[in-house]
Structures are given as structure tokens and as C-alpha cells.
Amino acid sequence: MTEHLAALQVVIPLLCAPLCMLVRYRDWSWIVALFGSWACLIISWLLLQLVMVDGIISYHMGNWAPPLGIEYRIDKVSAFVLLIVSAIGAVITPYARESVRAEFGVNRVYLFYTAYMLCLCGLLGVTITGDAFNLFVFLEISSLSSYVLIALGKDRRALTAAYQYLVLGTIGATFIVIGIGLLYAETGTLNMADLAKRLADQPLSRTIGAAFGFLVVGISLKLALFPLHLWLPNAYTYAPSVVSAFLAATATKVAVYVLLRFLFSIFNVKLSFGVMPLDSILLVLAVIAMFAASAVAIFQTNLKRMLAYSSVAQIGYMILGISFANVNGLAAGIIHLFNHALMKGGMFLALGCIFYRIASVNINDMAGMGRRMPWTMGAFVVGGLGLIGVPLTVGFISKWYLVLGALERDWWFAAALVLLSSLLAVVYIWRVVEVAYLKPVPEDAPEIEDAPPAMLIPTWILIGASVYYGINTDLTVGVAKQAAQQLLGAG
């Protein structure tokens, strides 16, 4: 069956989604979701091994040969992103059981797992497909299901947050489909490899320029690049804990992947960064994101909102890496995809543990939390160290390669800005540490245990991985460098 792994990667969560809907007895749908997400992880791991050996895997849907048929095309970049998404999914599903039961009530959990599986299916589909229109379809599957997931939040503001995301996400999707439509009008093909070949032969026309603009703006909306990030803070704040963790760790990462795919594989480096001045635009926006969003994060009292703004800043680092358009910068962007998924996923899960016990993530309720829930708070702090970029955490690796990339382009000021912005992360993480460890436990605080193991273990797997991959960088740096070379080589 190895030749069908590419199809199964998407089909298994697609099949699990309706099954979750049918299995309504208590929370048995969780078992289906668990099977689905673990199967996805195994498949993506096998695919990565295959790709590292054989190069590109191409799968023809329905045996219709590309460029007419839909092709699933897995190269090093997509295999790596597939692994990130499915690994996060596989870690979060075991955690979800307790958390979702507590937040939704047992009667509605099946709705959560159905939307969750669809979202996973969409995200994996976006990453695996080699067809521009198919990418749009999967992007919509993942977006629509994430609107549902956010709206499931207990807080009534979750509905407005989901609606806001729906409106902005739909504008983004419309821009993307207009861009794809214009490309189709100009070249007559939707297959990405074919598009790249035909675009390389054509002189730059106004249609191609417009398509480029629409695509970049549309994708930037989806990945929440400053100043198009306005949907993100509310969505992450009011979504259920599991959903915040899952979306923060995967959805924006996949959107960054889509941007990489379009900038480097479909349009080429010459067009994206030579003819179009995208490198300076991305550089400026990324730097503003790093500073503005981190600064806003410092003043948040809701910790989920703080992490959400921090995500906007971290997306700035990824885009900064892309704007360098050299191997180290690009590799830094791709490494940070992985690293940020681990850190932010782990930190949102830690907040989910706190919410499970005290039903609040407000900083005023965190007094003495370091003693009340030592393991949970420990995970949060280690994740926070990663965000700052302390050596021996993954954040350090990302920033190291970012600085290398910046120096390679002689943009020493960008390197300095990366280091300066890390100081802002110190401030917002320290605020939490100060309250949680240095303030006494309030007199009237009820006695609470730490979170149940079913929630703590997944949290610590992500946080532990964020330390492990900060020390052993063979997988991340190795794959990311090859992926970056491949992206740049294609142009």
C-alpha cells in the first residue's frame, strides 16, 4: 500500500469525520478521532522517509495524469509540513478527551471531533496537493471547519470572534481564488508544476502581476501577517482550549507553507523578489509584526490573548526568514514553522490545563499558580523560554538561523531587530512568571490538584520536544535546509 500513502493521508481523516458524527454514544467519537490522527502521523512519517530517499512522490487521483488530473505531489517541504500538522494532531487528540468533555458537555463532543477531523483533513490536503484549485478547496475545508471549532467556545464572544474570522477568512479565500483564476486565464493550467513551467516561459503581463498581488494578499490574510492579523487574537482567545492550541500550531503554519509554495515553486524567486519588491515589503511588515504584536502582548490580561498576539509576532519571524530569500533565511522560516508549532501548541495546552481547573486564564487568577499547579506552570515557563529564544530551546535555533540569514544578506539591522524583539518576549513571559511564582497563593483560593495526566502528558510531549529539538537539530535543520535549497533551486 505504500504507493497509496499519499491518498490515505487525506482520506483517513476525511472518513473519520462522518464516522465521528455517526458514533454518538458518549464520547466514543474520540476513539475514532484518536485512530484518525495517529494513522495520519504514521503515514506522514513514512512519507517523509520516502521523500528523503526518493525525492518527489507524485500521486494521480483517479488515475488521471497531470496536468489535467489532480496530482498529489509531496516534496521535502510538504512532507515536513505534513509531519508538523499530523504530529500536532496526534498529540492534541489524547489531550482533547478530558478538556472537550469539560468544556462542551458529553452530548456535543461528537460535533467537535467531526469538525476537528475535517479541519485536519483540510490542512493536510492543502499541504499535499499539487493542484492550485484543489489547494483552494482544501483551504476552504479547513477554514470552514475552523470557524465551527472556534464558534464552539463557551464564551458567547466566541460567536462574534468566529464571525469576524469568517468574514476576513472569506475575503482572503476570495482573493486567493481570484489569483488562481487569473493564473488559469493566463496559462490555461492549474497544476502547480505545470504553472511554474509556463510562467517561467512567459513575459510578465499585467494579469500575472495582478494574480501575484491577489494571491499574496489573500494568503497573508490567512496566515495573519501584520496588518491583516485582526481576526486572530479574538479567534484564539474565545475558542475552546484545544482548538486554540490546534489552530495556533497548525493553521497559520499551513498558510505560511502556501505562501512559500506560491512565491518559490509557482512564481519563481526572480519574479517574487526581483521584479516585484516583495522582499522589502515582507521585511517591513515582518519587523512591524515582531515589535507591535509583542508590545501589545505585554499589556494583555487574558493569557490566551497574550499568546495570540505573541503568535502574530512569531509569524513575523517566519515571514522575516522568507523575506531574506536565501537558504539560511528560508530554512529559518521553515524551522520556525516546526518550532513555533511545538512551543505555542504546548503553551496553549498548558493554559487549557489551567482553564480545566480554575475556569479562567486571566493573569489576576494566576497568583501562586506555580505552586498550585507546578507541572502545568512549568510547561508554560519552558515554552515561554522557547519564545524568548533561550539557548537549548528550539526558539534559539530559529533565531540563530534567522540571524545567519540576515547577515548573509548584509541586513545587519534585521539581525539586531530579531535580538531586540526577543527582549519584548522576555517582558511578557516574565509578567506571568512573576505572578505565578512570586505572588502568594490567595487565602480564599480553593485547593486544586494539578491537571489530569491525560492532559499533562501531551502538554509535556510538546514542551519536551521543544527542548529536545533545541539540542538535537538533525531532523529540523537537516530537513529544513534541504527543503530551502529545493525551493530556491526551483526558481
Add this chain to the structure above:
Amino acid sequence: MHSNLVLRVVAKLLMPFIMLFGLYVQFHGDFGPGGGFQAGVIFAAGFILYALIFGLQSAGKVLPRGILRFGIALGVLLFAGVGVYNLLVGGQYLDYNVMAQDPVHGQHLGILLVELGVGITVTSVMVMVFFTFARHRPTKGDD
């Protein structure tokens, strides 16, 4: 509206034709314009008309929520299941050629089942969306 005799009689007369037309669009979709999505919408429009004229309660008896929920899942399962069946008998995902003794038959059977899945899901989702909104009673908190 419940006492409006003309509407009730006309709706009752039209109902079988709407359903028949839905079936035509569904199964003729293999050869001409049409297919599961369009047919699903026509079916759903029929049920929504019924609900508008005869009330939500009687429409709910015709299509209970449980069946709708089952239908939504069943259609997707049918679609994806056809693909998995193709894998199991040795083809690519959704390669209908391997479904029957010869490729032409296989393509017929494959697209028929897939479109049937689409039709079931689209009908169920459309009716479910209508029911959900129609049954929603605004509470005081809503603006």
C-alpha cells in the same frame, strides 16, 4: 398560512414532480448537465417548500433530525468509501475503471455512487440548515 387551501393543494400536487425532477437531475447527471449537488438542492427545496406550507412539525416528521444527521455522514462516507474500494481492488484512489469487469462499466458505477453520495449529503445539509434556522427562537439576549 395553515388555512391557505390553494397553497396546500398546489404544494401537494407539485411535490411528486419536484422529487421526480430531483431524481432525473441526479441520475441523468452522468450523461448531461446535472449531478448530485444540483439534485440535492432540488430535493431540499422540495422539503423546504413542504415545511413552509405544512409547518415545521410535520416536516420534522417526514425527515427527523436523526435521519438528516445520518444522511450528512452517509453521503460523505459513500463518496470516500468508493475511493477506498478502488484502492482495495488495486486501482488509484477514485479510479473507477477497476470497479467493474470493464472500465466503461466501472466509470458508470463509480460516478453513479459518488454522485449519489453528494446528493444525499447536499439534501441533508440544506434541510438541516433550514431546520436549524427555522427552529431558532430568538431569546431576549439576542439582538
